[in-house]
Amino acid sequence: MRRTGVRGGRGRPAPSTVVDVAVLLAGLAVLAGAAAWWRADGADPRLWQLLPACVPVGYVLTRFPLTVSSGSVGLSVPCGPLLLAYLLTADPPGTALLAWAVTALVAYLLDARRWTSRVFNAGSSIVSALAATLVVQALRAPDPTSPRQLLVALAGAATYYLVDLLLSVATLAAESPAVALRELRGPGTVVGGGVFLLVSTLGYLGGVVDLRLPDWMTLLLLVPAVAVVVAAWSSREVEHRRTQQHELFRASVEVLGAGDPEQLLAALQRHGSAVVSSGRLRVADAPPGPGELGFALPVEEGAATPEGAATRPRWLVTTRSPEASLLRYDQAALESLGSLGAAALLRVRLTEQAARHALLDHLTGLANRRAFTARLEAALAGGEPLGVLFVDLDGFKAVNDTLGHAAGDELLGQVGERLRRVAGEGSLPARLGGDEFAVLVPDTVPGSVEDVCDRVVAALEDPFVLVAGPASVAASVGATTSGPGDDADAMLSRADAAMYEAKRSGGSRSVVAHRVG
Numbered sequence: 001m002r003r004t005g006v007r008g009g010r011g012r013p014a015p016s017t018v019v020d021v022a023v024l025l026a027g028l029a030v031l032a033g034a035a036a037w038w039r040a041d042g043a044d045p046r047l048w049q050l051l052p053a054c055v056p057v058g059y060v061l062t063r064f065p066l067t068v069s070s071g072s073v074g075l076s077v078p079c080g081p082l083l084l085a086y087l088l089t090a091d092p093p094g095t096a097l098l099a100w101a102v103t104a105l106v107a108y109l110l111d112a113r114r115w116t117s118r119v120f121n122a123g124s125s126i127v128s129a130l131a132a133t134l135v136v137q138a139l140r141a142p143d144p145t146s147p148r149q150l151l152v153a154l155a156g157a158a159t160y161y162l163v164d165l166l167l168s169v170a171t172l173a174a175e176s177p178a179v180a181l182r183e184l185r186g187p188g189t190v191v192g193g194g195v196f197l198l199v200s201t202l203g204y205l206g207g208v209v210d211l212r213l214p215d216w217m218t219l220l221l222l223v224p225a226v227a228v229v230v231a232a233w234s235s236r237e238v239e240h241r242r243t244q245q246h247e248l249f250r251a252s253v254e255v256l257g258a259g260d261p262e263q264l265l266a267a268l269q270r271h272g273s274a275v276v277s278s279g280r281l282r283v284a285d286a287p288p289g290p291g292e293l294g295f296a297l298p299v300e301e302g303a304a305t306p307e308g309a310a311t312r313p314r315w316l317v318t319t320r321s322p323e324a325s326l327l328r329y330d331q332a333a334l335e336s337l338g339s340l341g342a343a344a345l346l347r348v349r350l351t352e353q354a355a356r357h358a359l360l361d362h363l364t365g366l367a368n369r370r371a372f373t374a375r376l377e378a379a380l381a382g383g384e385p386l387g388v389l390f391v392d393l394d395g396f397k398a399v400n401d402t403l404g405h406a407a408g409d410e411l412l413g414q415v416g417e418r419l420r421r422v423a424g425e426g427s428l429p430a431r432l433g434g435d436e437f438a439v440l441v442p443d444t445v446p447g448s449v450e451d452v453c454d455r456v457v458a459a460l461e462d463p464f465v466l467v468a469g470p471a472s473v474a475a476s477v478g479a480t481t482s483g484p485g486d487d488a489d490a491m492l493s494r495a496d497a498a499m500y501e502a503k504r505s506g507g508s509r510s511v512v513a514h515r516v517g
Helices: 014-040 046-063 081-090 093-109 115-139 147-175 177-185 187-212 215-256 261-273 324-357 369-381 396-403 405-422 448-461 488-504
Strands: 066-070 073-077 282-284 292-300 311-319 386-394 428-433 436-442 464-466 469-471 474-481 509-513
Touching (some): 014 093, 014 115, 014 147, 046 081, 081 147, 081 187, 115 147, 215 261, 215 324, 261 282, 311 324, 369 386, 369 436, 369 488, 386 448, 386 488, 396 405, 405 428, 405 464, 405 469, 436 448, 448 509, 474 488
Parallel strands (some): 474 509
Antiparallel strands (some): 066 073, 282 311, 292 311, 386 436, 428 436, 464 469
């Protein structure tokens, strides 16, 4: 039993690596013992005929395991041991075990997986073959073509599967006992064992044909062997696609609910790791390096990035698989994830822009009434000492009447720039509508509100240079400071009343209204 490359996740910690190496060492010890057994049985020369055929056949069979999926667990049922069933039926036990041990060692060590997986699979296959060989040798029937011998072959296959299962669980337990227990109890374990026994019967059939029929008929066994390989390849492709579609669906659901780019990228990384063959996908700020595969993804620098701000590329990066089919699979997965992420990031960006625009006055670039009121209410709720200035332009109607509305709009934009410049740090200038403006200022220092009022009046007294010609206006400013129990409406009303008092006094001045009671 093998875990599929599509499932799985992060790198193994040191304890599981120790188990993997120990299993390989045990396999090498079995290989040495099989060589001694073969010599003790007379050094059957048939071994030299078997190896040139078994090694390439075993290599092909181990490349295409049958994938069995159950819930969230993916299992790979190896097809290689059907070759062991053939050898144990047609050859003496020492010869069969040695031929299989050499074949498994070469086939698995030449695999394209991580080295820990290669050494474990090689060692586990050889150790499991020893257990199967001992069972078959102990129960062997006199007639290899009898029903009893078929049952013996199935008993050997079951022994192989159980030993391999226990070794797999052991290395999983070193990584995560909970995962090992879940995989052991999962229905996929039973289903995988049943499929393994069915595949092994083909090996027994091959051994019987080799013993009882002419040699040329043995070649006919290539037909079911090729069918098994094709079925295994197809099952793996189907499992890859099923997993990809499942995780892409989950990713699409999660990214649709993401409220900011970082949350969205985290969802892509999490679900992408369950899709790519290496089990690892990361979001990187740099292009993929040697041995990596990547997909460029444009990302806004921040959730509050102003419109038109520069973007920096992000990359979805995974390990490049040396296996061509998995490489194509990973490329398709990255393109799907990247397209999904790009569309979701565009949605987030447009949503953020719409939210920002809903709080901005588009003519001046200042906060609008809604944003100003929300900020004032939040400051009052937090108990911050603050002041509110209500600014009304004197003479603005005359500019509109003489120079036109375009000049009036241009003047309002310049008023916004001057208010932003003189309001001071921590202040919020806003346009409430028409030629009415407001400024929210912190009142942490005595006289700070009055100082801002004076700066506003002075700044707006200077002439404005417009495309249509010069223009002059003045400002009537009313101000008030916060007190216990104040709300936004009360402060704006007091500041508005103070502004009208300044206007009645001749304009181009400020009046600070003090709270009564």
